[in-house]
Amino acid sequence: MKTTALAATLLFAHGQTTERTVTAAERLGRAFGLTVRVLPYWGEITVEIEGTPISQIVAAKPLGVDMGRVLAVTTVIDQVCDGTLPPDAAHSALIAASRLPPASTTRFTLFVAIGAASLGVLFGALEATSLLLIAASAAIGALVRRWLSGFSANPLIQPLCAALIAGIVAAAASRFGLSTAISLIAFCPCMVLVPGPHILNGAIDLARTRMALGVARLAYAAVIVVLVCAGLLFGFAAVGAKLATAGSAPPVPLAVDVIAAGCAVASFGTFFSMPWRLLPFPIAVGMLAHAVRWALVVVAGESAGTGALVACMLVGTIVTPVADRLHLPFAALAFSAVVSMMPGFFLFNAAAGLVELVEIGPSAPATLLTAIAASGVTAFLIIMAMTVGLILPRMLFERFSSAYQKSL
Known part of the structure; x- marks a missing residue:
């Protein structure tokens, strides 16, 4: 026993x-x-x-x-x-x-930088200066996270400090006029900190009526997201700058979108210590899913939530049997394939808007309130769509495979 x-x-x-x-x-x-x-x-x-x-x-x-x-x-x-x-x-x-051992510090740092820069490309930061600042900020945060892991087993300190660094770098870039994509320089290094596997595992537990464990997992993920937002805002405050809400950028070309998505998938596979030999599978699935999402949103004119739902259902359908056959954790494998669809941009935009709302007070314009509500609701709907899209094929597969085995 x-x-x-x-x-x-x-x-x-x-x-x-x-x-x-x-x-x-x-x-x-x-x-x-x-x-x-x-x-x-x-x-x-x-x-x-x-x-x-x-x-x-x-x-x-x-x-x-x-x-x-x-x-x-x-x-x-x-x-x-x-x-x-x-x-x-x-x-x-x-x-x-x-x-x-987990992925080496060199590999971890390199792929964190690549992943953050890839997310920057997906959200429209195509300037070399902006991408270099995003990559450098994420790399410094990765080194600090590995350094902190040797001193404390507390899993909450690392994302807080990494987000703080992202805020300081973005605020400094704003002060010195190094880039016009300040919001993306701030947000992209923080998006690699979003605890997607914990959200998915929590949702699966809730779907299986393991209520206490599911709520605990989701609460843990929520605390990490709150700390990331707080660290980002503290970084701006430390430099004496303000993080303004950002508007959405026009979609990037399909080829750029798919290639950047593949790089992001490779990065998150590294974060989760996936063996090298297994990385091609989630990369291919992630690129396919992003192509489907791009077609739905850009060509068909569907909403971001609908695009994420369909793409994640495709990923869930493909990944579920492979994860079981390879004995890999479904949540980590599936999330690494769709990580670039996570609405971190909208989450951090809503957080920045709330801070701006508090600073302005009662005289805040109605447009600010509308922007905060739109960002928050969009983030929530995309997360719900992604969660349902990923876990529904998983639940159906387990249900029917169990019924089939009993019938034999």
């Missing part, structure tokens, strides 16, 4: 969906000749042997996302269940999987 609890803890803590965590751990238990129940909660996992009062409670918080470790743990479980790994060697193999 100790080995089963360790496997469940590692999967749960590194981004695997709750359902797949429970299924894998119970499968491992059966390989040991035990019928176990795995009960995950925020902060702990309980493993019970059915029909007995024996149970074990282990501390576990789903704070991170590491595809490499999830893949390694699932591989150990498969080897034990297939008989290619002796059961008495499983525990040490799981310990070794838990110690796998």
Whole structure:
């Protein structure tokens, strides 16, 4: 039971969906000749042997996302269940999987810079100076995040400090007149901090009526978003500048949009420690999804929410069976393919508008209130569309595959 609890803890803590965590751990238990129940909660996992009062409670918080470790743990479980790994060697193999290093600091920093710059391109920042400032800001934030990880295990400090750096760099660029795309220089390095996998995992838990765990996951994601917004605004305040709301830019050409989306997908795959050999799959899916979204929004004239919904349903349909076959966490794999569709621009625009509203006070123009409401509602609708689009194919696949297996 100790080995089963360790496997469940590692999967749960590194981004695997709750359902797949429970299924894998119970499968491992059966390989040991035990019928176990795995009960995950925020902060702990309980493993019970059915029909007995024996149970074990282990501390576990789903704070991170590491595809490499999830893949390694699932591989150990498969080897034990297939008989290619002796059961008495499983525990040490799981310990070794838990110690796998994340992406190197060099790779992490480089791809953070590429991802932020790619998001800048997608939102219309095509000037070389603006893209260099976005990449430099994101790279500095990545280095600070890795440095902080050696001093504190608190997962909230890193996004706060990275967003603070983004605010300072953007405010300094505004002070010295280095670029006209100040909002994008501020927003794009912060968009790589949006906790998409936690939002998706929380939504899946709610859909499966794991209400407490789902609410806890979403609350954790919401706290990170609030801290990112706060860090960005604090950075502007530290330099004595103001972050103004920004208007939407015209869409970029299809080829530019698709290539930039592919770069963003590669970057987020690196953030989640995806092995190099697996990166081509989400990159291809992400580029296809962006082409579909571009056609819907630019050619067909559909709304951003509709484009995101259709594109994410396509991604969910393609990724679901592949994630199960490759034993990768669905939320991380799916989110990395659609990360560039996240409405971080609208979220941060709404936050900047709220600060401006507080500063102006009762004399604030009605247009400012309208802009804040429009940005906030747009962000909410896009997030809802993306969440439904990604998890609906997942839920349907699991429902029908389970029914099919029972019929055999």
